[in-house]
Amino acid sequence: MKEVRRKEFYLFSPFLRIFHWIMVAMILVLFGTGIIIATPLQSMNLEPAYSTTYIDLVRDIHFVAAFVFCASFVLRIYGFIINRGDRLFPRFWKGYFYAQTVDVIKHYMLVQPNHQSFLRNPLARMSYLMLYGLVAVEICTGFAMYYMTEPESYVARAFAWVNVVCGNEMVTHLVHHYVAWGIILFAIGHLYMVIRSEFMEGESEVSSMFSGSKFLVHYPADAGDVDPDAEKP
Numbered sequence: 001m002k003e004v005r006r007k008e009f010y011l012f013s014p015f016l017r018i019f020h021w022i023m024v025a026m027i028l029v030l031f032g033t034g035i036i037i038a039t040p041l042q043s044m045n046l047e048p049a050y051s052t053t054y055i056d057l058v059r060d061i062h063f064v065a066a067f068v069f070c071a072s073f074v075l076r077i078y079g080f081i082i083n084r085g086d087r088l089f090p091r092f093w094k095g096y097f098y099a100q101t102v103d104v105i106k107h108y109m110l111v112q113p114n115h116q117s118f119l120r121n122p123l124a125r126m127s128y129l130m131l132y133g134l135v136a137v138e139i140c141t142g143f144a145m146y147y148m149t150e151p152e153s154y155v156a157r158a159f160a161w162v163n164v165v166c167g168n169e170m171v172t173h174l175v176h177h178y179v180a181w182g183i184i185l186f187a188i189g190h191l192y193m194v195i196r197s198e199f200m201e202g203e204s205e206v207s208s209m210f211s212g213s214k215f216l217v218h219y220p221a222d223a224g225d226v227d228p229d230a231e232k233p
Contacts (some may be wrong), residue, residue: 034165147159
C-alpha cells in the first residue's frame with residue numbers, strides 16, 4: 001500500500017462555517033416561499049377560512065427567513081474581519097492570478113489532467129465574489145419591497161431608494177425574482193463542484209466546511225494568502 005501524507009491548513013472560522021449552513025437553510029426557505037408568493041397555489045381546493053390566510057403565513061415565513069439570513073450574513077462578514085481564511089477573494093491586481101485562472105480553466109475543460117493545488121482556486125474566488133454581489137442585490141430589493149408593505153419600518157425605510165432607482169416596485173420585484181434564480185443556479189453548480197473536488201481531487205471542499213481545515217497532498221500555491229509567513233517546503 002502507498003502511504004499518502006497530507007498537510008493540514010486551518011482555513012474557515014466558526015463564523016463562516018456556522019453561518020454558511022444557516023444561510024444555506026434560509027436560502028432554501030426563501031426560495032420555496034418566494035416561488036409560492038410569486039405564483040400562489042390554487043386555493044379553490046382549500047378550505048375558505050384557510051385559503052384567505054395561507055399566503056400571509058407564507059409571507060411571514062419569508063420575512064422571518066430574510067431577517068435571519070441578513071443577520072447571518074452580517075455575522076459572516078465579521079468572520080471575514082477576524083480570519084484571513086474567510087476572505088479569500090480574487091487578487092485581480094496580481095499578474096499570476098490570471099495565469100492561475102487559465103490553468104484551472106484548462107483543467108475543467110479537460111485540456112490538462114490537473115491544476116495547481118489551491119486553498120481556494122481563482123475561479124472559486126471569482127464565483128464567490130459574484131455570489132456576494134447577487135446577495136447584496138437580493139437584500140436591497142427585498143427590503144425595498146418590504147418597505148412597500150411596512151413603510152414604518154426603520155430598516156426597510158433605508159432601502160426605499162431602490163424602488164426609485166429601479167423605476168417602480170414591479171421592476172424591483174422582477175430583479176428580486178431573477179436574482180433569486182441566479183443564486184439557486186449558482187448553488188447547484190457550487191454543489192457539483194465541491195463534491196467533485198472532494199472525491200475526484202481530494203481537496204477537502206465538503207469536509208472543510210465542517211472541520212474548518214483542508215488536508216492537502218500538495219502545497220497550495222495560495223498558502224501565503226492565509227499565512228503571510230508561510231514558506232513553500
